[in-house]
Amino acid sequence: MVSYSTVCILLLLFVINVDNRTLSQRYRLRELWNIITDKFKDTATKKFHIDFRHFDKEEMLLFPDIGYQSLNNDSIWKIMMHGWRYERNRRRDWFGFSASLWVERIAKQLLDEKDILYLNGSINRDRLKPFFVEDESNEKIHIKFDEKIFSFLTDSQGQFNEEIEISNDEIQKLKQQQGGSSFITYEAIGDNKDKTTGIIQLIEPRKGISVISDVDDTIKISEVLDKVRLLANTFIYPFKPVPGMAELYQKWRINNNNCTFHYLSGMPDQLYILTHEFIYENKFPDGTFHMRHFGWAATSIFGFLHSQSTFIHKIAYLRYFLSNTMRDYVLVGDSGEKDPEIYGTVAKEYPERVRAIFIRAIKGEAFEDQRFFDAFEGVPREKWLVFNDPQQLPIDLSRSPKATMG
Structure with missing residues (x-):
């Protein structure tokens, strides 16, 4: 067993030697530093009974997710919970730089x-x-849903993505307690007894229309096809909405019965707070968010967004929505990524459930470009529409777009 003095010596040697490292080496050494400090904490806790949880600065981010009634048993609700446990780096860390x-x-x-x-x-x-920030892996998170407690462990990226079951009676009780809205809250408790409130959107009633919308270059100007402009629009400039899209979505919400919104993006969930602020400030409808976690195995934001993993991420979520609910779906995306191919694949798998597909053309391509016919081969022509102005889209989503506009 490693002694307390040995751990202290290792810590001292580590700090002395790291001073001359390059910036990239410092980042790689951070993981080793975490291993050593964790060992130090374990040894000190066992030897001197010091509880280091009081000194940890861990935080938790909970992403708004969905709840839906089981297809086989309407007395049971299935609730999806997605969260991220992390620790912020201090303003000036052990390595001596800002x-x-x-x-x-x-x-x-x-x-x-x-x-x-x-x-x-x-x-x-x-x-x-x-x-x-530092992802906090293998940490126990307690979920308090009314009077019930559920416990999960975070994965290697500090995330948990779990499904729980709650009775319909409990859901209705919670709704009544929280004002009757289809948005209900729960509480997540970390190992430091810190608490964070999460939001669940109940997909009710069972029948209705759900709009699943991409974000970048569909409702927010990102210029995903240009590496430099993508970085600038993501990390420098204020987020800018695509003109007219917020107004269109609000008209859809008001004029179509039981219309819900879900934002499905290939961008990093590290940008969730900014993206949520963008949705709120530009008056897009409230909804759930389904993004991907960026890890440093990815070479860049550009490569991350255009990777095969984004295709897999989006198609997996679409299949999840379609296979677990009874609703009809309207899919909105753009031509900058693989949205036409993704939506075309899903529409052929669920031909009776995908009511309409709208693709915003961002490359100056013709609406009758062969790419769209290839992507939507086997999908009825009246179901999909390419546009470059939101005013070209119908307000009534109860019928196929061509029938509505004809």
Whole structure:
């Protein structure tokens, strides 16, 4: 067994030797540092009965998710819960340099000189910081749902993505207690007794229309086809809405019975808070968020967004929605990524459930471009529509778009 003095010596040697390391080496050594400090905490706890939980600065982020009645038993609700446990880096860490300066230097290492000139040194450090926190893996999270307690362990990325079952009586009781809305809350409790409130959108009634919308270049201008502009629009400039899309979504919500919204994006969930603020400030309908977690195995945001994993992420969520609910779906995306191919695949698998597909053309391509016919081969022509102005889309979602506009 490693003695307390041995651990202290290892800590001292580590701090002395790290001073001359390069920035990239420092980042790689951070994981080793965490292992050593965890060992130090374990040894000190056992030897001196010190509870280090009081000194940890861990936080938790809960992503709004869905709840739906079981297809086989309407007295049971299935609730999806997605959260992220992490620890923020201190302003000045053990290595003796500013964390905010560190994240900016890392970001600029990803760009060449021309890109840096375009960015003009104005990277928003606050937007970068969520990418440089420490994921807290294998941590126990307790979920308090009314009077019931559920416990989960976080995965290697500090995340948990779990499904629980709650009786319909308990759901109706919670709704009544919380004002009768289809949005209900729950509480997540970390190992430091810290508490965070999460939101669940109940998909009710069973019948209705659910709009599943991409975010980047569908409702928010991101310019995903240009690496530098994508970085600038993500980390420098204020998020800008696609003109007219918020108004369209609100008209859909008001004019179509039981219409819910769900934002399905390939962008990192480290940007969730900013994305949620964008939705709120630009008056898009409230909804759930389904994003991906960025890890440093990815070479860049551009590569992350355009990877095969984004295709898999989106199609998996679409299949989950369609296979677990009785609703009809309207799918909205753009031509910058693989949305036409993803939506076409799902529409052929669930031909009676996908009511309409709307694709925003962002590359100046013709609405009758062969790519769209290839992507939607086997999907009735009246079900899909390519647009570049939201006013080209129908308000009534109860029928196929061509029938409505005809």
